[in-house]
Amino acid sequence: MDIENGTISKKIQTETAIVGFIDILGYESLVQRLQDNIDIIYWLENLIKDTVINFPQRLHQELEMDNPVFVEYRSKIVRAISMKAISDTFLFTLYLDRLDFKAPAKTNFDPTTDAIWTYFQMIEMFCLNFIAKTGHVFRGGISIGKHYESNLDNPGNLFIFSTSYLNAVKAEKKASYSRIIIDKELRSYLRSLDRFDYIKEHIYEDFDEMYCIHIYSFLKSDTEEDSNPERILIHIKNGISANILFNKDDARALEKLNYFAKYHNNYLKENGYQNPDLYISVEE
Numbered sequence: 001m002d003i004e005n006g007t008i009s010k011k012i013q014t015e016t017a018i019v020g021f022i023d024i025l026g027y028e029s030l031v032q033r034l035q036d037n038i039d040i041i042y043w044l045e046n047l048i049k050d051t052v053i054n055f056p057q058r059l060h061q062e063l064e065m066d067n068p069v070f071v072e073y074r075s076k077i078v079r080a081i082s083m084k085a086i087s088d089t090f091l092f093t094l095y096l097d098r099l100d101f102k103a104p105a106k107t108n109f110d111p112t113t114d115a116i117w118t119y120f121q122m123i124e125m126f127c128l129n130f131i132a133k134t135g136h137v138f139r140g141g142i143s144i145g146k147h148y149e150s151n152l153d154n155p156g157n158l159f160i161f162s163t164s165y166l167n168a169v170k171a172e173k174k175a176s177y178s179r180i181i182i183d184k185e186l187r188s189y190l191r192s193l194d195r196f197d198y199i200k201e202h203i204y205e206d207f208d209e210m211y212c213i214h215i216y217s218f219l220k221s222d223t224e225e226d227s228n229p230e231r232i233l234i235h236i237k238n239g240i241s242a243n244i245l246f247n248k249d250d251a252r253a254l255e256k257l258n259y260f261a262k263y264h265n266n267y268l269k270e271n272g273y274q275n276p277d278l279y280i281s282v283e284e
Contacts, residue, residue, distance in 0.1 A: 240261055265279050
């Protein structure tokens, strides 16, 4: 490539994409404590491996419908979403330019809003599953913009040149607490969609006027007959409570965990959960 003359030997193309940059909070402490515990390292590796490799397909299986036309439509949407793990960071990418297909005939489906709905569901389901199994919470940012990534012709590499990625990182830094911020650019784009009402259930406005992913909205949309939200809520409660106890002398960690505990408890109250065993005691 000749940068001065603007010529390039390989044709590449940027895409419009929604990018989520999500970090595990407390990962440094986790590594320092458990660096020599091979069993825990192996367990965590397999948990993340299962999440990144099998998770999108599992989500597809849980959301797909009996009609083959709808199944194919859902498959195309899931294929437009990418998920990658880099140490304590997870990247969720929805390639909007790849939604170049039509919705099934005689439906009110729309590929863009249906894909964004599925993308948010994927983030929510992932976070709930990880928190329930580890007791560790997340902080993140999501943005929209031009995006290019490549493995440099080697599966072990990841090259990213992307405004959406950079803006997502900036949003993550602004998040402060254990929440996933939607930045202004993405918020503006979402509100411009004709079917914004369909996806706004995944978003809440926080006390400081930040807009965030409502990860517990997945519990409301999980309509499986054998679904029991209390099962995952009790695991989350136990994991967060143990993490709060462990970090009782760490003011910064407690602030983030207490924020999530309040979010958890508020969800329970707003949705009429009466079981006291589901609520998390907040350490002030």
